[in-house]
Amino acid sequence: MxxxxxxxxxxxxxxxxxxxxxxxxxxxxxxxxxxxxxxxxxxxxxxxxxxxxxxxxxxxxxxxxxxxxxxxxxxxxxxxxxxxxxxxxxxxxxxxxxxxxxxxxLEPLLVTRMDGPHELEALRGKVVSTSDKLANLTLAAHRYLWQNGLEPGRDVTIRPAGSHANSVQALLNGESAAAIISVTTMRQLHPGTTARVRVMKRLPHIxxxxxxxxxxxxxxxxxxxxxxxxxxxxxxxxxxxxxxxxxxxxxxxxxxxxxxxxxxxxxxxxxxxx
Missing domain, CATH: 3.40.190.10 (Periplasmic binding protein-like II)
Incomplete structure (x- = not known):
């Protein structure tokens, strides 16, 4: 029972x-x-x-x-x-x-180190880090770079880093010349990180x-x-x-x-x- x-x-x-x-x-x-x-x-x-x-x-x-x-x-x-x-x-x-x-x-940004380049042409042949190849910021940056004479995959390498924080860290480590991020995400990163980068280009709002x-x-x-x-x-x-x-x-x-x-x-x- x-x-x-x-x-x-x-x-x-x-x-x-x-x-x-x-x-x-x-x-x-x-x-x-x-x-x-x-x-x-x-x-x-x-x-x-x-x-x-x-x-x-x-x-x-x-x-x-x-x-x-x-x-x-x-x-x-x-x-x-x-x-x-x-x-x-x-x-x-x-x-x-x-x-x-x-x-x-959303306002996408291309950011670089404090001593990094000022013009897009300086990214030719270089790596640009991003969070993920399918991220909306990445697709927006693809179009922006292509429209400004830099074809992703040929003139510039877009390299996913797994997250926005990793993307910016890759930039600070010298693994990329620029990083794709947004104004919103920039605010959400640690202040000690964002203090070491500057905005290179502001992309059209999306x-x-x-x-x-x-x-x-x-x-x-x-x-x-x-x-x-x-x-x-x-x-x-x-x-x-x-x-x-x-x-x-x-x-x-x-x-x-x-x-x-x-x-x-x-x-x-x-x-x-x-």
Missing amino acids: ARKFLLLCLTLCSLVQAARAADMLVLGVVPYLSARKLAELYEPMRAQLQRSLGAPVVLETAPDYQSYLARTREGRYDIIATSPYFGRLAQLEQGYVPLARPLTN TPLLYLVHRRLGATRIDGLRGQLLQFANHTEVGRLFSKELGHDGLKEITPADMKVLDPYVQDLKVILR
Whole structure:
């Protein structure tokens, strides 16, 4: 009898754990910073999503952009905080619905050491470090360099370093002549690091990080989540601080025009993926 009771308890525990796993939602953040830093920055949003959705929400990232893109394609993430080109691809081909975007645009930078070059031509034949070959900043820099007479892969080598921090460290170690970074990420790096670099070129502003949700959550739930997310980011003390830390300055709804403008970069992304 005791054995049967024990087996029943174990079965019930397994069923409870399975139910919890089924109810758990995943916020997937593109790995533009270390996992520890992302967890720190996105904890306020994770907690808000958990309150809004009435279900446990866990935060995940991935080892690199390629893995993150694959996991998004598989539908592993219920909500994504992703690069704009990944976001447009997720909308077009992977079942995700736009939620919100930052009020501010993203400003890519080419940075160099304090004694580094001032002109782009000085990068000819040199290495430029970046976080990942699929990062939105990398794709934006590809276009900028090409438009200014330096073809990546021929005139200049773009070398992924795994993260923005690693990219800047490669620059400081003399492994590259410049690094691709953003104004926002520059603020998030250690002051002792940023004090040793200077801005070489400011690239044209681009669409920032996008927030999307998988359509499996349902239209009613998604509409409610969108409103609650905007309320959180724009009208609560915790949300405003969260937005400031990420350089968002608040959130707003994503328009069709916001997404359509990303199409040329999605084509660039597909070429790289092939």
